[in-house]
Amino acid sequence: MARLATDVPRIKGSGRVWPACGSRLAMTLGFIVGKFYPPHRGHKHLIESARRQVDHLIVMIAAHPEQTIPGELRKAWLEEIHPDCEIRLVPDELENDSRQWADFTIRYLGRAPDVVFTSEDYGPVYAELMGSRHVMIDRDRTAFPVSGTLIREGPLNHLDMLEPCVRAYFVRRIVLIGAESTGKTTLAQQLAEQFDTIWVPEYGREHWERKLAGRTLSDPPPSWSHDEFVDIAEEQQRRENLAARTAKGVSWGLVGASVRENNTVEHLDRLFATAKDRKFPVFISPHYLFPFDQAWQFGGLVEHSMLDEREFFRPDPLSVDGFANSGADWLDRFKPYIEDGETIVVSPHKVWGPQTNDLVLQLRKLRINKVILAGMLANLCVESHLRELLEQGFEIAVVKDATAGPRHPTIGDGYQAAVTNYGFLANDVLTTDHAVKLMGN
Template sequence: MPRQGSGGVPGAAPDRRPEFGHGLVVGKFYPPHAGHHALITEAARRCAAVTVVVAPSRRESIPLPLRLEWLRELHATEPHVRFVGRYDDHPIDYTDPAVWEAHCAVFRAAIGDDRVDAVFSSEAYGAELARRFGAVDVCVDPSRVAVPVSGTAVRADPVQHWAMLGPPVRAWFVRRVVVVGAESTGTTTVARALAGHYRTRWVPEYGRELTAAKLARLRRTEPEATIFDVRWDRADFEAVVREQQAAEDAAARRSGPLLFCDTDARATAVWEERYLGSSSPRVRAAARRPDLYLLTDHRGVPFSDDGLRDGAHLRGWMTERFREVLADSGVPVIELTGPLPDRLGTAVRACDEVLAAGWSLADPISPRHST
């Protein structure tokens, strides 16, 4: 049975005195942005229950389940709002009653038998949609003054509208740049410097943290132990991949359009090969596809022994092994050579090209224009 005070709409908030019983919001949410959230929040404030129908066409680039996941996360504090997804591949023609009916049939199938009391929209079609549902038309910020953004604008230039995107949406759009290299070749220095240049985030190397922890544990029983006494097993490298990717994903939600990562699963596989003689299928299978690799050459970089490094004699081999592994990744690779300013200059130019390439999102179905 519906909860008391819900106006007969399942899922309604029980202790509110809303203006409307059941509100409807319809859109593609391609992608969800601050304007969408303001619209949904306004409907939630004024209705006992709200149904948001996410209705993209199949030609669009962002999967429907992902949009629903994002919206549910970003509106988790509004439990009387439900999100329902339906594909809608019908043409758009605001002058054709048959086309209107086709779209409304999709929306009705999503809503079910619940009566709609108000339709909330920022679009001109909201009035006709409300009329077809026998509902009140509630127009919210149609001129985009309160929240100056649109899905078209975001798709055209996500960087310009980055502040209008929620954390999970940013994580999907973010371009990931991975810096790899042999010991003491400046991967951390480069990653940190690039993050500062682009005013974004970088992800430190978890393997270094684990190395320090293993050495500290060993010294509890063997105070004279050094890095050469530390032992590794397969589980250690699986842990490095797991923790590194978790940290990367968390940072991506708070990052700017570029995220810099000091190592990844492919690099971890090379380290595993170095210490154990081979890399494991599980570590190799965890490899992702970043947007760019930056490989720091060992030549011209003095080896700095900080107590956690033991591979000065292997730096040449590791650089060459990284070249081989990255060549098979299908990801662009830029090698950084020379003094640090030269390396950073090369890296910045490569990262600028990544941003300039933009985001290739398929266009949604466009409205037909009457002649």
């Protein structure tokens, strides 16, 4: 909000001074026009900033038939991302002339909009020709340094700038085909681990195993119907499309470098293995978001980002539909440690607040007062738990290379900030080598 105020200190018109932010503009109709080719985080920032300031916002997509992403698809994306806006699609048939577009807009809408929001240099002239007020938002792309051209030139390099529905369009999909028991599942798991992404199991196999459940060798083999094959194909496609929205991890663009530099996954694996070998109790504090969380009305940057991108999303607290291999699932290489029947998985943690699960209760019930803390993310869940456990009287050592943090283009390096705080707060800050040695003594 402060950034918007810097972009547009005041809006002047008709002898009145209009606040650019902090309160709604006293207007009925706001208007945005663009190609949205494709929609990205910068567009989302523009639309959300505009929507907060008007009673009704129309977003008009100008699509040309030669563009490779169909206009109808872009319209569907924006309708999903911004359900509180009216999304319209028009053919891009005019020259790049502000007068032509101003005349067309008035004819198309049946009136001039009260305010036009843009992040482009043409905006002031275009708005003035319609007699509309203009708001410039983030012209220098400081909030989100991205453009449609940049996305089209290398979409896989900018997945963090795309909403899940748009990401699913660009991510590459690999299909493994082969006879039964030829290693497809194992290969899929290994490829997913190699490329830091997710994989989708074969639904047909799951369906077949359900058909066999409860049967004996003396029972006749189950029959198949044509409708079953259709159901299998549709469910497989649904799961693949859902997985494509979080492929590579929706936060990988922010945290990937830190994970690689710290060898976080490998170090966590060593901690798991040593703890299990030395009979240390292991606790997992998971993070999930549910549909009702999407209705929250206020929060910070991380909270909004996770809600918007449906990170760690589960469709229902009582359902695991679509959970396997999603962003909310355990990493495959950690599943043997977590699902061994001995690891304690506490209730979900919400990242931005410490007192949101029963970790302290579980530790108290086992009379544990010393904790080795590791996992993701360094400056969020890990630091949140560190502060909570210290305040509850526990002695805490943090393993600094068995975690990682985001690097935000404007906010800074979350991992380095966390490590600094660990030094101030924790009883000890360890490396994985040191932690493994201590557990082995």
